[in-house]
Amino acid sequence: MQQAAGRSRPIPSLRRSQSRLTADSYCIHRIIEDPEWSLAAVPQLTELCLQHIVHNFTQNPILDRLLPEHQRKVLDRLPTDLPLAVTANLVSDEDYWKRCCTERWQVCDISGYGDSWKRMFFERHLENILKSFVPNTTDPNQVLELIPLCKDYVRKLEVDQFLPPLKVDPEEEADDISDSGSDLGLGEVPIHHYDLGALVTALPYLEELHLTYGVKDCGMNFEWNLFKFTYQDCCNLAGAVKKCHKLKVFKLTRSNVDDDKTKLLVRSLLDHPSLLALNLSHNLIGDTGAQAVGKLINRSKLETLDLCNNKIHHAGAQALAQALAQNCTLTSLNLRLNYLGDEGGEAMGRALLANTTLKSIHLGSNMLSEPSAVLLSQVLAQNATLTSINLSCNHIGPDGGKQLLEGLAGNKTLTEFDLRLAEVGQENEFLIGQMLWANRHATRLAPQPQPPAEPL
C-alpha cells in the first residue's frame, strides 16, 4: 500500500518536469522552423574548440591535456609550417612529421633513419642548414638555436657539402676563373669551413657522421679553393670527433685528406670508445697516412675500414698488413683503387694467413699479379673466416687463376670471390664460380635447418 503510494508520488513530479521541457522545446522549435535545417550541419562545440586550438597552436600549444581522440584530430589538422620551437619537443606523433617531411622533400625513405619520421625531419633539416651555411656571413646562432630542439633526435649527420666563406672581391670574380682561383689560393688568408665542434659535442646521441668537404654543383664556377680542406678544418674536425664519444660511423670522403691530416685525425681517434666504421675513401692518403691508419686499427674497436681510391703503395700496405695480422676486431677492409702492387699484395696475403677475424677484403684495381695470387691461394686453403674476396681488375693471369682454384678446393667458407677482368681465364672462373655456389648453398643451409619445416 505504502509502496504504491510512494510510487504514485514521483510520477506527478515527472510529469511536471516533462511539461516544462515541452514548453522550452516549443520555444526553440519556433526559432528554427526552417525545414532545410538539420542537426548534421551544425558543427559541434568540441570541433570548434579544436579548430581554435589548431589556429592558435603557436601561441597556446595545448596537446597533452586533450583526450586521445581530440589529440588525434588536432594533430591531423596542425599546419606543417609551425615553428619548430613549438612542435619539436611537444609533438611526437609520426603522422605529423610524415606530413612535414613529404611536404618538404619529394623523396623520403625512412628506412635510413630508423623508421622515424621525426628523426628524419630533424636530421635532414640540420643537414640542410649546414649545407647552406656560409662562414662569416650566416649567423651561427641559426645552428645553435636548433641544437636544443633536435639534440634528442639526431643520430646521424650526412653533410656532403661545406661552403667556403664568401670572398668579397668583385674584380677578381669577374676575371678568368682559373687565374682568379690561383691568385686567391695564394694571396688570401686561408679560408676555413664551418667548425662542427660546437654542434657535434652538443648532440648526445650522434652515432654517424658522414662528411664531404667540397661544393656540389659548382658548374662552371669551379675553383680549387672550393674543395680545399684546410689544416685548421682538420684540427677542428679532429677535436669534434674526439669529443663525440658515441660515434660509431665516421666517413670523410672526397675531401682531399692527405697524410698529415690523416695523422691528425688518427691521433684524435686513437682509443675511441665506440668507433666501429671508418671511411676515408676518395682521398689523397699516401703511405704515411696508411701507416697511421694501421696504428689506429689496433688501438680501437674498428670493424670496417674503407680506404678505397687513395694513393697507398706497398709501404702503406705493409703497415696495414702488419696491423691486420695482430688484429682481432676488423671484419671488413676495402683497398680498392690503390697502388699496392705485388709487394703490398703479398704482405696482405701473409697477414691474412695469421688473421682470423677478417671476413671481407677488397683488393680490386691494385696492380696485383701472379705472386700475390700464389699467396692468396695459400690463404684460401688455410683461412676459414674469409667470406668475400674481391680481386677484380688485376693482372692475375691464367696461371694465377689456376693457383687460386687449387687454393679454393679445400675452402668451405668463401662465398664471394670477384675475379672479373682479372684475366684468369674462362675455365678457371667458371670452376671457381661453381665452388662458390656450393659454398653459398652450404652456408645457406647450415645456419637455418628449421625454416623449411615451419610451413608444414
Add this chain to the structure above:
Amino acid sequence: MRRGAGAEEAPRGQAPTPAPIPIPTPISAPQDPDSDPDPGPGPEERIAARRRRIAARLDAKRRQALGEDEEPKEEVEEEEEERRSHKEVEESQQRLAKLLFEGTQMVTNIQVAADSRETQRRAEEAELKQQRLKKLENEAKSSAYEFEKIASKWALAEDVTVPQELWQLLNQQQQQCALLLEEKNKLIGELQQELKNKDEQYVQAMKKQSDDIHLLLERMEEQIRIMLKTYRHKLHHIEKAFEFERRELLDSNRKKWEEAIQAHNTKELEYLHARMRKVEEFEKQLNQLRVQDEEEYNSMKIQLENDVQNLERQLQQTKAAYLLNQEKLEYNLLVLKKQDEENTIIRSQQKRKINRLHSSLNNLRTKLDKQEKQFREENQSLAADCERITGQCKEVQKRMRHFAASDAEKFTELWLMNEEEAKRLMRKALDADRIIHTQQLGLPWEQPRHWFLNNIGPLRRCKAKRMATKLAAEVLAESSCGGEEEKAKEEEKEKEEVGFGEGGKENIAKAEKEDVSDRERRKESTAKAGDRVTPLPNISKKTTKRILELLSDESGFLIERKLLRPLRALGKHERTLLRLDSIFSALEINSEDELQRLVDFFLKCKAQEEPLSQGSPSGEDVTDLGEDRAGSEAGARSAELKPPQGPLGSLPSACIHADDVLRILKAFVRGFDKPREKTRAAKEALQVRDSSEDGEYWEALAHVIPETTLKLWDALLVALEEYYNVLTRRAGLLAELAELQQQNLELCLMLERCSTSGVSLGSLQTGDTEL
C-alpha cells in the same frame, strides 16, 4: 694542365683500347656473357647438382634417423610426399639467388669496368707525365745551353768596338733569342694542345660516365623489374603448390572424416537395433516374472494367514500363562520383601559386630608393634654381643697363633741346639770311625750318606705344597709319556731309594717328597705305584690330564694377548703348560690344593649332571688314598667336596664336554672364594706338627754308627789291648836290652883298657862272648 692532374674520380680519358666489357643490352641481361662465361649448361647443371646434393643430404638424414629409431620411416615417407612444396621453395630460392647474383654481377660490371678504365688511364697518365717531364727537361737543358751561348756572346760584344760588327752581333743575338723564344712558344703550344685534348677527353669521360650511370640505372631498373616478376612468379608457384597440398590434405582428411562418420552411423544403427531387441526381451521377461510373483504371493498369503491364526492361538495361551505367572510372582515379591526386612536387621547386627572386631584388631596391632620394637631392640643388643664375642674370639685366635709361632720358634731353636750337639757328637763318632778305619784297620772309609745328616731344623711333616703349575706339568708330562714311562719312573724311584744311603746330592724338597711318598707306599700295601706320583690322588691321572687340556684349550680368553704370539712358536706340550700357567694366574690358583679343588669341582659338576650310581668298589682304594692324603695334607678340604670324590675318579674322562668348560669355570670362580678363605684360616692353625718321627730321627742320629761297626770296634779293642800288652812287654824287653847293651859297652871299654894290658882283654872278650 691543372685539370688534367686533378683528382677527379670519373675517368677522364676514354681508353684507346675497346672497353673491356662489352656492355650488353638490358634485355639480354640474365645471360651476361662476361659474368657467366658458360651460360648454356650453367643453370641446368647447377640445378641438377643442387638437386643431387639435396637428395644426398636427405638420404644421409634418413639414414641417421634410421640409425636412431626404426619407426619413423613411414613418417619420412610421408614427409617426402609433403616436401613437394619445400622443393618448390628450395628451387625458387635457388633460382632467385642465382638471378640476384647475376643481376648484381651485371650492375657491378659497370663499376668494375670503370675501375679498370681508371687504372688503365692512370697507368697511361703516369707514362705520359713521365714523357712530358722528360721532354720538358730536355727542352730546358737545350734552351739553357742556347741561353748560355747567347749570354757568352754578350761578353764578346763588349770587346767589339766596331759598330757594324756590334750591330751584326746584336742582330745575331736577336735572331737566336727569337729562335729560343720560338722554341719555347712551340712547346707551350704543344702543351696547350695537350691540355685541350685532355679537356676533350674529360668531356668525353664525363659523357661516358653519364652514359654509364644511365646504363647503371637502366640495368638496376631492369633488375628490379625482373626480380619483382620472378619473385611474384615464384610466390605464385609456391602458393599454388601449397594450396594444392592443402587441398589434397583437405580432401584426404574429408574422405577420412566421411568414412569415419559413415562407420559411426552404421554402428549407431546396429546399436539401436540391438537395444530394441533387448527391450522386447526384457518386457517379456518382466511379464513372466509378474505372473510368477503373483502366484507366489497368493500362496504366501494363505500360508501367512494360517500362521497368523496359529500365532493368535499361541498368544492366548501365553496370556493365560502370563496371568498365572503374575500371581506367582506377586506372591514371591511379598516373600522377598519380608526377607529383605529381615536381612536389613541382620546387616545392622553384623555391622555392629564388625565395628567391635575392628577395635579389637587395632588393639592387637598396637600390641604387635610394641612387641616388634621390643624384639628388635633385643636383637640389636644380642647382635652387638655377638660381635663383641667374635672379636674376642678372633683376638684369642690371633694370640694363640702368635703363641704357636713363638712356640715353634722356640722349638726350632731348641731343636737346632740339640741337633747341633748331636751332630757334633755324631761327627766325633764318625771321625773316630774314620780314624779307626784308616789308621787302625787300614781300610778305606766312606762317608755314610744318610738323609738326616744334612737335616737342619725341625722335621717338616707337611710336604711343601707344590705349585699348581708344577703339578700340572707333572701330570701332563707323565700322562703324555704313557704307561711305559710310568714303569720306568717307578724303577727310577726304587733306584733312588736304593741309593739313598749313598749321596745327599738331591735337594731337600725332593728327598723329602721321595721319602714321604716312599713311606706312604710302604704304608699302603696296595700297588698304587702309578697313582702315587699323581698329585691328585683321588682322581685318575687321565681325567686330570683331560681336564687340564680342556682348560687350556677352552679358556684361551684368560690368557694375556701378548702371550699368544710367542706361544705359537713352542711345541704342543710347552704351549699347553704355558697356557695353563697364565690361566691359573688369572683364576688365582696358586697351590696344589686349589688345583685339586678345581679338578674336583669339574668332576662334581659332571656328576651332578649325570647322577650315575657309580659307587663301584674299584674306586674305594682311591677314596681311601684320597682321604688319607686329605687327612695328612689338606685336612681343611670342605666336607661337601668329599662325598662325590669316590665315584668321580672312575668317571670316564671324556665325559666332560668342551662346551661345559666355561660354564663350570664360571660356577667354580663364583664358589671359589669362600672355601679359599676357610683354607687360609685353617692353614695357620695347622702349623702344629706331629712329632711321631722325631724319635726316629734322633734315634737315627744316635745310631749313625751301625751295629757291625760297633762290633768291629769291640773286637778291635780286644785285639788292640792284646797288642798293647805285647807292646808293653816288648818295651820292657827293649829297656832290658838297652841296659845290657850299656853294660856291654862298659865291659867293652873295660876290656879295652884291659887289653891294653892285653891279657885282660882276651879274657874279657871271652867273657863277653859268654855273656
